[in-house]
Amino acid sequence: MKTFSMGGVHPADNKISCDAAIENFPIPQTAYISMSQHLGAPAEPIVAVGDKVKVGQLIANASGFISAPVHSSVSGTVKSIETVKDIAGNPCKAVVITVEGDEWSDTIDRSEDIVREIKLDSKQIVERIKECGVVGLGGATFPTCVKLSPPPGKKAEFLIINGAECEPYLTSDYRVLVEMPEQVLIGASIMMKALNVSKGFIGIEENKPKAIEILNGYAAQYPDIKVVPLKKKYPQGGEKQLIDAVVGRKVPSMGLPIDTGAVVQNVGTALAVYEAVQKNKPLFEGILTVTGECSNQQKNFRHRVGTPISAIIEATGGMPENAAKVISGGPMMGKAVSNLDAPTLKGSSSVLFLTSEQTKRQEEYNCIRCAKCVNACPMGLEPYLLSKLSRAQRWDDAEANRIFDCIECGCCSFTCPSYIPLLDSIRYGKGQVMKIMRSRPKK
């Protein structure tokens, strides 16, 4: 069984919501559609207060190369364009729409039929993906069209679909694989056509045997896409780790996946690409898991972007009694939610409730130099040292010890027997070192 070559940890996978079929979450009364749903510059609104909008209508344009347009997820009247707070309480611009009915844009194909024939050519595909505001749904929300247009001189050799879903609890990708396997495979084929490559892989961790089985059933129809079962180990779904696991190539330090000939896209992204290219449906919905041992319900929802998280919590029986932390994303890399009124985004993958016992940080003890963090680091770094150097603000030494290679997966903090929050200080140090590196004159 394939896996990445070094480090990693084995958190309990706790996929308790894996059997909950995807349900449509009710459309909210008011949608708060954020302009910052992707990596890069916020989108620029093109609607005015009082405008009537339909579902799927463009409401904001991309404002740079690394940016993405935003479409309305609901139909109704634009109530205001104001600053709202995101899950962490940071301000972001949003278009607020009062919902009236559910009237979709005419150009969207709402039929259930699976469209298999890919009519657009490579250029048109990338253009359509760009217009539809598709971004990577694996966590970073990097605009997909940029990834599908390798820089001059670089050539993609293959596409890897990331179905590892190595984060504990999350089951949205799994449900997509089980319920819409063909759409994902068509989405992958579309991206392969856009990249002009003939080889595709889809990496899935072994704890999802049903997904592996279902996809293998399509092997004859999609012979170019190979299902690769992967060992259950975190962070299997990290981009660099996945490329290493699937094809055994390593992304160089400070390099991009394309340097190994790989383009990696998430399962959710493949579905969004399918819908954009074959159904002309912009990205305004997402699949989101509501879970946690203490959660009142275990659900997988298709939500309209802009639905307040509080509405989702309300609909699933309210805030669980002993929930101490609400996380957007997985427990290893997700973000703690401090503002429950924040709206969902394109990349929202979960609302995870953890109890105090599961998540409360323990008192920190002396480092006993057990080297468990060194063994757990999937990038071959020395977290104990990077943490110490960051705390001492020794940026030169931190750079010499390659703090910039850190992927912030959290394996070091997870494994530390002295409960030292290593990643907290490494993350800070990495930010400082990257700032220094960027400020240097280019050779």
Add this chain to the structure above:
Amino acid sequence: MKQLLVSPSPHVHGKENTRNLMRDVIIALLPAVAVSIYYFGISAITLLLVGIVSCILVEYLIQRFLFKGKSTIGDCSAVVTGILLALNLPPAAPWWIMVIGSIVAIGVAKMTFGGLGQNIFNPALVGRVFLLVSFPVIMTDWTAPASLFGASLDATSGATPLALVKEALANGETVREVFANDPSLSYSQLLFARIGSAGEISAIALLIGFVYLLARKVIKPHITLSIWGTVIVFSGILWLCNPDQFTDPVFNLLTGGMLLGSIFMATDYVTSPMSTKGMVIFGIGIGVITILIREFGSYPEGISFAILIMNAVVPLINMYVKPKRFAKEAK
């Protein structure tokens, strides 16, 4: 309004902690403890109890009254030091020597540097070597493990296998003659029980502990195996060159503190390197120095010194020997 916790990721922890790791080390030491109690009875129990209690007490008092900090004895590392020190002493050693050893081990070797995780040298070994140079007679008064429970105090004394060979060599005998004359030097005797410190007498018991530590992933095998490999290769070369003058590799592996040291002392987290490459270098160093002392030095046994010498090199190893990085530097 309900208050929510907010902190950066990761939001969960592997639930492994220092105390559990120390508990595993203690469990791994139990076979050796059992063997020492079986052969030396009350005197072994006394040494162990005095060792554990005095180590805990020294740490508690220093932490409480000198550092004026929260007690750290809960992490159980003092218990490990106490057991290791007791297992390192001759079984007939008086109880007060154990107290002195504990004060040196915990007080000098550990707490002076700031407590667990800060010390450069392995505390138990510092304690043992301090006692060895301060009380050479007591520290080399070995009771033979011939007797059963309770009768040990009347047991005969003798020399450890390593000392036996060293003495014979000094008297002009050859290694072959020593082995032919002394049935206690047979491999089976060495494997199960022979003369030595309370904890080192049974190779089997120590090996069981080693397997447990590996199975529980408390330690990596690199340090221990590289010590053994180096000892086999280095002493093997010497033995092949002159079997009359030098002892064979298996004898070297099974005698003295080799197993106790390579399994439980050299692998001490705090005083061993962080990277696997570093661990191998560390192990090779220990193996070479041990054999040098055994074959050419004036002490019959040298692994304690070898580990302490290599402890001093660990910061240097950590600085220059880096783990294998995932990614190559971009061109």
